[in-house]
Amino acid sequence: MSGKRSLIRSGTTVDQMVRAIGDRIVTGVLRPGEKLDEVSLAVRFEVSRTPVREALGQLSAMGLVERRPNRGAIVAVVTQEHLTAMFESMAELEGICARFCAERMTGSERRALETEHQASARLVRLGAEEDYEYFNTEFHSRLYRGAHSTHIQELTATTRSRLAPFRRAQFRLAGRLAKSWQEHDAIVTAILRGDGAAAGKAARDHVSIVSEASAVFAAGDQPNAASTTSVTSG
Amino acid sequence: MSGKRSLIRSGTTVDQMVRAIGDRIVTGVLRPGEKLDEVSLAVRFEVSRTPVREALGQLSAMGLVERRPNRGAIVAVVTQEHLTAMFESMAELEGICARFCAERMTGSERRALETEHQASARLVRLGAEEDYEYFNTEFHSRLYRGAHSTHIQELTATTRSRLAPFRRAQFRLAGRLAKSWQEHDAIVTAILRGDGAAAGKAARDHVSIVSEASAVFAAGDQPNAASTTSVTSG
DNA sequence: TCGGAGGCAATTGCATGCACTTTTTGCCTT
DNA sequence: AAGGCAAAAAGTGCATGCAATTGCCTCCGA
Numbered sequence: 001m002s003g004k005r006s007l008i009r010s011g012t013t014v015d016q017m018v019r020a021i022g023d024r025i026v027t028g029v030l031r032p033g034e035k036l037d038e039v040s041l042a043v044r045f046e047v048s049r050t051p052v053r054e055a056l057g058q059l060s061a062m063g064l065v066e067r068r069p070n071r072g073a074i075v076a077v078v079t080q081e082h083l084t085a086m087f088e089s090m091a092e093l094e095g096i097c098a099r100f101c102a103e104r105m106t107g108s109e110r111r112a113l114e115t116e117h118q119a120s121a122r123l124v125r126l127g128a129e130e131d132y133e134y135f136n137t138e139f140h141s142r143l144y145r146g147a148h149s150t151h152i153q154e155l156t157a158t159t160r161s162r163l164a165p166f167r168r169a170q171f172r173l174a175g176r177l178a179k180s181w182q183e184h185d186a187i188v189t190a191i192l193r194g195d196g197a198a199a200g201k202a203a204r205d206h207v208s209i210v211s212e213a214s215a216v217f218a219a220g221d222q223p224n225a226a227s228t229t230s231v232t233s234g
Numbered sequence: 235m236s237g238k239r240s241l242i243r244s245g246t247t248v249d250q251m252v253r254a255i256g257d258r259i260v261t262g263v264l265r266p267g268e269k270l271d272e273v274s275l276a277v278r279f280e281v282s283r284t285p286v287r288e289a290l291g292q293l294s295a296m297g298l299v300e301r302r303p304n305r306g307a308i309v310a311v312v313t314q315e316h317l318t319a320m321f322e323s324m325a326e327l328e329g330i331c332a333r334f335c336a337e338r339m340t341g342s343e344r345r346a347l348e349t350e351h352q353a354s355a356r357l358v359r360l361g362a363e364e365d366y367e368y369f370n371t372e373f374h375s376r377l378y379r380g381a382h383s384t385h386i387q388e389l390t391a392t393t394r395s396r397l398a399p400f401r402r403a404q405f406r407l408a409g410r411l412a413k414s415w416q417e418h419d420a421i422v423t424a425i426l427r428g429d430g431a432a433a434g435k436a437a438r439d440h441v442s443i444v445s446e447a448s449a450v451f452a453a454g455d456q457p458n459a460a461s462t463t464s465v466t467s468g
Numbered sequence: 469t470c471g472g473a474g475g476c477a478a479t480t481g482c483a484t485g486c487a488c489t490t491t492t493t494g495c496c497t498t
Numbered sequence: 499a500a501g502g503c504a505a506a507a508a509g510t511g512c513a514t515g516c517a518a519t520t521g522c523c524t525c526c527g528a
Contacts, residue, residue, distance in 0.1 A: 012303050013482070014291065038510070048483045050284070053511085054291045057248065061295035063388070069246050070489050070510055085385040092386070096326050151319040152326070154297075155389050247512070272480070282513040287481085304480055304519050 013047050017055035020045060025064050025075050026164040036065060036073040063162050076162070086163055087211035091204045093156045094140070098187055098203035099196040100147035109146050110192055116142070117188050124181045132177055139184055143203070146191075167210065183209065247281055251289035254279060259298050259309050260398040270299060270307040297396050310396070320397055321445035325438045327390045328374070332421055332437035333430040334381035343380050344426055350376070351422050358415045366411055373418055377437070380425075401444065417443065 011019075021041065024030040036056060042049045056073045059065040067073045078086070105113070120135040140160070144153045183206040190199035245253075255275065258264045270290060276283045290307045293299040301307045312320070339347070354369040374394070378387045417440040424433035 012480095015303075039508095049510090050482055050484090054288050057288045057292050058295040061292040069249075071491095072510070082384050085383040088383055089385040089389060092330050149319040149322055150316050151323040151393070155323060155393070159385070159389070246510095273478095283480090284512055284514090288512095305521090306480070 013051040014054045014058070017041075017045060017047065017051050018058050021055055022059055022062075022064055022161075025059070026161050028165055030075050032075050032077045032165060034075045036075065038072075062158060075165075078166075083166060084211075086159060087207065090156075090159050090163060091207035091211065093152065093159060094143065094207050095200040095204035096152060097143045097147040097156060098191060099200035100149060100152070101143055102191045102194050102196040102199040104148045105146045105191065109142070113139075113142050113146065114188055114192060117184055120184075121181060124177050127177060129177060132180075136180065136184075143187070179209070180206075247285040248288045248292070251275075251279060251281065251285050252292050255289055256293055256296075256298055256395070259293070260395050262399055264309050266309050266399055267311045268309045270309065272306075296392060309399075312400075317400060318445075320393060321441065324390075324393050324397060325441035325445065327386065327393060328377065328441050329434040329438035330386060331377045331381040331390060332425060333434035334383060334386070335377055336425045336428050336430040336433040338382045339380045339425065343376070347373075347376050347380065348422055348426060351418055354418075355415060358411050361411060363411060366414075370414065370418075377421070413443070414440075 021030070021036070030036070038049045038052050038056070041052045045052070056065055056067065060067045060073065064076055065073050066076045101109075101113075116135065117139065120132060120139070123132040123135060144156045147153065183202065186202040187199055187206060190196075190202050255264070255270070264270070272283045272286050272290070275286045279286070290299055290301065294301045294307065298310055299307050300310045335343075335347075350369065351373060354366060354373070357366040357369060378390045381387065417436065420436040421433055421440060424430075424436050
């Protein structure tokens with residue numbers, strides 16, 4: 001074809017499409033319920049329908065999109081019930097991770113966890129939501145990795161990405177930033193103490209609270225709008 | 235297009251292929267490390283390569299097959315480490331399910347659980363491994379459903395299917411049948427008592443034991459695998 | 469005999485085309 | 499005017515074909 005792969009980075013075209021579409025779902029550019037037209041996407045990304053179809057299939061297997069036979073694909077719409085179940089599962093998964101962390105983290109992992117956590121305190125004082133968001137993600141990733149279980153890590157990561165569309169902007173809630181840090185602090189303290197049960201409980205509680213915070217947004221956040229925002233990929 | 239649907243049952247061709255290939259992996263007809271040739275599969279199932287490719291992509295997203303770009307697909311080969319992690323996760327997931335069951339199961343669910351469980355006792359006495367296997371699957375499915383959490387159910391089901399290739403023949407181990415039933419009994423008793431903590435622990439222990447039992451088989455059961463031990467099974 | 473470069477066969481990756489399904493639109497009937 | 503039916507339009511599902519990549523085999527040189 002007309003030469004090169006300037007889309008998203010290397011990999012096969014299908015992989016690029018999975019990442020491209022998946023990212024747009026997770027980051028909220030494509031919103032739950034939005035129709036995913038094969039030809040539009042193909043034109044949009046300058047590929048044929050085949051890789052788009054394969055990508056949609058894989059995203060469907062991952063639960064990010066929903067496919068109705070002969071009737072097209074849409075960004076996965078989850079019921080309130082299912083959303084609750086996902087947050088609940090997320091709480092349990094993070095609880096397990098935290099428990100494992102308390103039992104298994106190496107010395108350097110513990111030090112890194114605490115160092116980064118303490119560093120993020122500054123962002124709370126500054127009220128830097130964007131930056132804290134980044135630290136928050138990193139913090140949780142540390143928990144997943146620290147569990148030393150590749151599979152738990154997988155389950156947690158996929159669940160997290162499926163929840164991502166529904167937890168945006170949670171830090172805009174008044175006071176959420178400071179509270180989040182305090183909750184993280186409880187988790188870190190318990191892990192450093194080696195108290196698995198306490199770490200697990202703290203992590204579960206943390207996610208549960210995030211869950212409630214996010215539910216507010218989820219309620220008024222499920223459009224069927226078909227406006228395909230033009231994105232500058234480059 | 236000679237439209238005959240005599241393959242596996244309804245759904246699109248791709249769905250049929252996902253089920254067909256997935257089943258063969260889960261049931262061990264296709265074994266870890268085995269090459270999945272697109273044209274062979276296409277010929278074998280009398281479809282073109284396209285649905286086969288899509289199916290392989292989805293199975294790859296599910297973790298059942300491994301895809302190397304431009305180099306074909308193989309049935310997923312898991313390292314001993316990853317296998318351990320999966321069993322460990324499975325134990326935790328089932329523990330959560332059992333805990334939730336104890337807290338949430340309806341009256342009729344509890345009755346059905348106990349009834350079926352008691353019925354399966356007969357199979358243990360007869361040493362009917364095949365039939366018990368079926369009841370065993372059903373028993374665990376009841377736990378997943380009884381947790382009343384669609385997402386935990388999903389996580390559990392996919393993890394279970396990814397483990398399936400490695401837990402075949404576990405009931406052939408001497409005495410495993412009776413022990414399995416006793417472990418189930420502990421879970422059921424705790425659930426009926428409404429004791430979530432005990433139910434969780436019993437379920438975790440149960441899976442852990444299955445894990446150890448299966449590890450025996452997993453060791454000598456990876457045919458073409460690059461980095462595993464030699465094969466002892468027939 | 470060993471190592472490497474080049475070419476050939478086999479296989480994957482993607483584009484395109486056609487068939488089938490669903491949805492929409494326009495016309496006819498009541 | 500409203501409802502229903504039918505035909506067209508749109509869009510998905512799958513097959514086929516071609517390009518590109520990989521792996522293997524051969525041949526040549528040291």
